[in-house]
Amino acid sequence: MPGENFQRHIISEINRVVLGKSQQVEQALICLASAGHLLIEDIPGMGKTTLAKTLAKVFGLAFKRVQFTNDLLPADITGMNVFDTTTQAFRFHPGPVFSQILLADEINRAPPKTQSALLEAMEELQVTVDGQSHRLEPPFSVIATQNPLEMAGTYPLPESQMDRFMMRIPLGYPAPEAERALLERKHRDPEVQTLGSPEKLLEIQQQTREIHVSDTVLDLVQQLLRQTREPGRFVHGLSPRAGQQLLRAAQARAWWQTRDFVIPEDLQQVFPAVAGHRLIAASMEQDVQQNLEEMALALPTTA
Amino acid sequence: MKNPWRNHPAYSLLLALNILALLPQTFWLDPLTLLLLLLLWSWGLAWKTGYLPLPNPWSKVVLTLIVAAAVLGQQAVLLGLRGGSALLAVMLLMKSLEIRTERDFYSAMVGLFFMQLSLLFHNDSWWMGLYVLFLALGMLALLWLLTQNKARDRLPDCLRHASPILRLALQALPLTVALFLLFPRLAQPLWGLPLDSTQGKTGLSDKLSPGDLIELFLDDTPVFRASRFQPAMPPLDQLYWRAMVLWHFDGRAWKRGWLPAQARQKPAKDDTLRYLLVNEAYAGNWLVSLDWPVDGDYQAQLTLDGQWISRQQWQPAGEHQLISARTDRQESAHPLALSWGLQLPPAGNPQTRSWARQQLKKHGSPAAFLRFVLNHFNRENFYYSLTPQPLGENTVDDFLFRTRIGYCEHYASALAFTMRAAGIPARVVTGYLGGEYNPLGQYIVVRKSDAHAWTEVWLKGQGWVRVDPTAAVAPERVQTAIRDQQAVHDQGMMTVDIWLKQQLDWLAYRWNRWFLQYNYDLQRSMLHNLGQWPRHLSLWMLALLGLLPLGWWLYHWQKRDRLLQQWHQLQRQLKRVVPEAPVQQGPEALARWARLHLQGGDELARWIQHWLQLRYGPAGSPPLPPLPPIRRCDKPPSSHA
Numbered sequence: 028m029p030g031e032n033f034q035r036h037i038i039s040e041i042n043r044v045v046l047g048k049s050q051q052v053e054q055a056l057i058c059l060a061s062a063g064h065l066l067i068e069d070i071p072g073m074g075k076t077t078l079a080k081t082l083a084k085v086f087g088l089a090f091k092r093v094q095f096t097n098d099l100l101p102a103d104i105t106g107m108n109v110f111d112t113t114t115q116a117f118r119f120h121p122g123p124v125f126s127q128i129l130l131a132d133e134i135n136r137a138p139p140k141t142q143s144a145l146l147e148a149m150e151e152l153q154v155t156v157d158g159q160s161h162r163l164e165p166p167f168s169v170i171a172t173q174n175p176l177e178m179a180g181t182y183p184l185p186e187s188q189m190d191r192f193m194m195r196i197p198l199g200y201p202a203p204e205a206e207r208a209l210l211e212r213k214h215r216d217p218e219v220q221t222l223g224s225p226e227k228l229l230e231i232q233q234q235t236r237e238i239h240v241s242d243t244v245l246d247l248v249q250q251l252l253r254q255t256r257e258p259g260r261f262v263h264g265l266s267p268r269a270g271q272q273l274l275r276a277a278q279a280r281a282w283w284q285t286r287d288f289v290i291p292e293d294l295q296q297v298f299p300a301v302a303g304h305r306l307i308a309a310s311m312e313q314d315v316q317q318n319l320e321e322m323a324l325a326l327p328t329t330a
Numbered sequence: 331m332k333n334p335w336r337n338h339p340a341y342s343l344l345l346a347l348n349i350l351a352l353l354p355q356t357f358w359l360d361p362l363t364l365l366l367l368l369l370l371w372s373w374g375l376a377w378k379t380g381y382l383p384l385p386n387p388w389s390k391v392v393l394t395l396i397v398a399a400a401v402l403g404q405q406a407v408l409l410g411l412r413g414g415s416a417l418l419a420v421m422l423l424m425k426s427l428e429i430r431t432e433r434d435f436y437s438a439m440v441g442l443f444f445m446q447l448s449l450l451f452h453n454d455s456w457w458m459g460l461y462v463l464f465l466a467l468g469m470l471a472l473l474w475l476l477t478q479n480k481a482r483d484r485l486p487d488c489l490r491h492a493s494p495i496l497r498l499a500l501q502a503l504p505l506t507v508a509l510f511l512l513f514p515r516l517a518q519p520l521w522g523l524p525l526d527s528t529q530g531k532t533g534l535s536d537k538l539s540p541g542d543l544i545e546l547f548l549d550d551t552p553v554f555r556a557s558r559f560q561p562a563m564p565p566l567d568q569l570y571w572r573a574m575v576l577w578h579f580d581g582r583a584w585k586r587g588w589l590p591a592q593a594r595q596k597p598a599k600d601d602t603l604r605y606l607l608v609n610e611a612y613a614g615n616w617l618v619s620l621d622w623p624v625d626g627d628y629q630a631q632l633t634l635d636g637q638w639i640s641r642q643q644w645q646p647a648g649e650h651q652l653i654s655a656r657t658d659r660q661e662s663a664h665p666l667a668l669s670w671g672l673q674l675p676p677a678g679n680p681q682t683r684s685w686a687r688q689q690l691k692k693h694g695s696p697a698a699f700l701r702f703v704l705n706h707f708n709r710e711n712f713y714y715s716l717t718p719q720p721l722g723e724n725t726v727d728d729f730l731f732r733t734r735i736g737y738c739e740h741y742a743s744a745l746a747f748t749m750r751a752a753g754i755p756a757r758v759v760t761g762y763l764g765g766e767y768n769p770l771g772q773y774i775v776v777r778k779s780d781a782h783a784w785t786e787v788w789l790k791g792q793g794w795v796r797v798d799p800t801a802a803v804a805p806e807r808v809q810t811a812i813r814d815q816q817a818v819h820d821q822g823m824m825t826v827d828i829w830l831k832q833q834l835d836w837l838a839y840r841w842n843r844w845f846l847q848y849n850y851d852l853q854r855s856m857l858h859n860l861g862q863w864p865r866h867l868s869l870w871m872l873a874l875l876g877l878l879p880l881g882w883w884l885y886h887w888q889k890r891d892r893l894l895q896q897w898h899q900l901q902r903q904l905k906r907v908v909p910e911a912p913v914q915q916g917p918e919a920l921a922r923w924a925r926l927h928l929q930g931g932d933e934l935a936r937w938i939q940h941w942l943q944l945r946y947g948p949a950g951s952p953p954l955p956p957l958p959p960i961r962r963c964d965k966p967p968s969s970h971a
Contacts, residue, residue: 241945290946292918295916
């Protein structure tokens with residue numbers, strides 16, 4: 028495994044800045060390492076921006092942030108063609124999407140048209156302006172946030188678009204010690220060291236793809252997919268794409284654990300976050316997330 | 331959590347099979363028990379359709395106690411066959427009211443299987459066999475349903491696609507037949523069926539008082555069948571099937587007695603009659619044989635007065651090769667027989683006594699006197715009727731001089747008494763007369779309604795002579811029915827109902843001979859006839875069955891998961907040294923814990939990593955080193971977590 032210490036360095040560097048969120052940091056890093064997009068669902072002020080910024084900084088990635096509002100237009104994200112009087116021609120003026128980490132704050136406030144412009148970029152790695160396609164250079168990851176409580180005047184993402192996100196995680200309140208440390212900080216957040224580079228991240232993304240997956244683990248993935256499709260739990264089961272994403276996430280987690288093969292515990296760890304936003308409970312009294320946690324726990328770890 | 335079984339088609343099928351298995355029990359269970367069973371079953375139905383919830387645990391306990399007490403309270407014999415069946419049925423229905431898990435369902439199924447089988451304890455006729463076979467197909471369907479992912483389908487839709495069940499059943503048929511034929515049978519059964527005292531009452535009794543046989547005349551149940559007469563079948567009216575000899579008369583009832591056993595004698599060759607007798611099971615220590623019995627393969631003693639006495643009070647269904655003498659009765663005069671044959675109660679029936687003495691004096695010889703009495707029965711106004719008037723205290727006087735209406739037992743009893751009163755030894759014999767010839771199977775079926783009683787009289791120089799006084803009064807009782815039947819047969823004028831009756835009886839006969847009576851002896855003789863190999867096959871089958879568990883174990887031992895065993899070994903050792911170790915967690919979590927909490931935990935963590943590598947990593951890793959020693963941390967765990 029190349030640079031066993033590299034993983035540990037990155038993780039501890041981020042955890043130095045983002046306090047008491049080691050699990051969320053791990054999930055975010057998994058998304059990043061498997062070229063996935065992350066949906067964070069929480070109320071404002073929980074450190075979403077800090078997390079996104081720190082992630083970008085640590086890998087030396089170009090970071091942009093867009094605050095989604097209900098009057099945001101697709102062009103505000105993708106960019107637009109502007110008439111250049113000196114050259115007498117239209118010149119493409121790239122929008123914030125031309126970055127490497129894009130923080131899309133409160134994505135559900137923007138109208139669907141704007142949302143879909145972003146989602147096209149996420150899925151296709153390109154934007155189309157006035158019929159002309161512009162490629163986005165990888166690495167490119169979106170970290171979108173969504174406020175689950177304030178629903179008035181929002182446009183909740185339909186499930187088909189939720190599917191574009193690899194994971195959805197809550198941030199949650201920090202633990203008491205972490206919060207104390209946060210309060211005791213004299214200055215602004217400490218500067219984070221840049222340990223990697225965009226090239227390095229691409230290399231990591233390639234490496235995670237090659238993490239070995241044994242037949243047993245594939246069986247377990249299928250078992251989980253099958254379980255979500257059983258009647259009575261959810262309105263519909265997980266799609267094959269969700270299964271691919273689950274496996275990719277497990278591979279990335281194995282990489283971060285400096286392992287070159289996937290173990291069932293990897294699946295256990297990523298499954299609820301990967302599956303949670305893609306499923307709807309079959310009845311009111313059932314809780315999707317709790318159901319998924321139980322399924323993950325029931326997974327045999329030494330199968 | 332909603333109970334998933336409620337809408338499962340398997341539960342509908344279980345309910346249906348339950349009621350089908352209860353249906354035949356209406357024949358032998360009492361009304362209260364049946365009502366309770368029906369109520370319990372309806373509860374299941376009501377739950378299924380959403381009208382009632384399942385009983386909660388406490389009410390279940392109470393309900394069980396009440397129902398069990400009510401059912402057992404109804405039974406004459408607490409742990410008899412009937413009580414057992416009733417209890418089984420109740421428990422089975424209770425079980426189907428507490429189905430929550432798949433395991434519950436399977437236990438309900440096992441109970442149901444047993445109940446279906448227990449139907450055969452009560453009735454082992456061929457049609458019950460077919461019925462149970464049909465139910466077994468239903469059970470196969472149930473098992474099949476459980477393996478299908480059809481939790482939400484409706485039962486009829488499921489069963490429409492259930493053709494694999496029939497195919498499987500047909501595939502299993504050859505093996506079933508082979509097991510039935512070849513599976514080693516025991517000479518003595520391991521356990522017997524408890525017999526309810528109420529059962530088997532309607533049969534010949536060892537006591538005969540006026541009105542006793544009437545119950546039998548109305549009962550068409552076959553008692554036995556006889557075939558393969560050699561050299562030829564005697565006419566039906568000559569077939570006196572001898573069962574018991576009644577020696578002792580107390581003024582009202584004749585009671586059974588028997589003389590010592592006789593040495594089996596060989597009659598003259600041209601006087602023997604060989605035949606095969608296939609009997610149904612019945613209660614009693616008597617065995618039937620054609621008058622006059624000489625020899626046979628009954629496991630019983632043949633007494634001097636021509637009775638077979640078994641040591642058991644219960645005769646299983648079986649078939650027997652018997653030999654009778656056609657004419658030569660060969661009965662030696664035992665002194666006991668002559669004294670028993672003259673025994674009379676000290677008082678009673680004075681009119682008959684004096685009449686007998688007078689008439690004997692008038693006719694001189696006992697033989698002439700006997701002829702006179704039979705003629706008397708014939709000429710005077712004696713009538714044959716199955717509904718005679720009740721007799722008073724002096725039964726014989728009443729019958730001979732007042733009512734003069736009766737059937738075989740009245741005549742047999744009156745004749746025997748008259749003879750004794752005149753000082754001629756006499757006795758009453760009960761058994762069956764004739765039977766019905768079945769041309770299909772070429773055998774004679776004898777039913778309970780063929781029960782008959784006749785008299786035997788000791789005449790000097792002739793020995794014991796069989797005298798049937800009923801024939802003197804109503805020859806048609808003895809002959810007409812039989813003659814009619816033969817006429818019908820001879821002229822080919824068989825009505826449909828007779829034809830059907832004979833077909834069904836033939837089926838029952840075959841079922842008895844081929845299926846029910848297939849026991850140790852038959853199996854041995856069959857294997858013997860087939861030669862050596864089936865016997866070996868039978869032994870091999872036994873050996874194979876014994877080896878199956880061994881094979882199963884070997885297979886699993888061979889296919890055992892070495893790595894998983896090593897993991898279990900780690901869990902065990904860890905648990906022993908550090909009881910609070912989180913051994914149920916995944917390997918990685920356990921490695922992390924070991925690093926923090928164990929002395930030399932890093933080594934163990936590396937071992938775990940290696941284990942994971944072997945289990946989930948790419949092939950080609952080096953083999954696992956032995957488990958490092960596990961030691962508890964002396965110091966409290968460092969807090970750099």
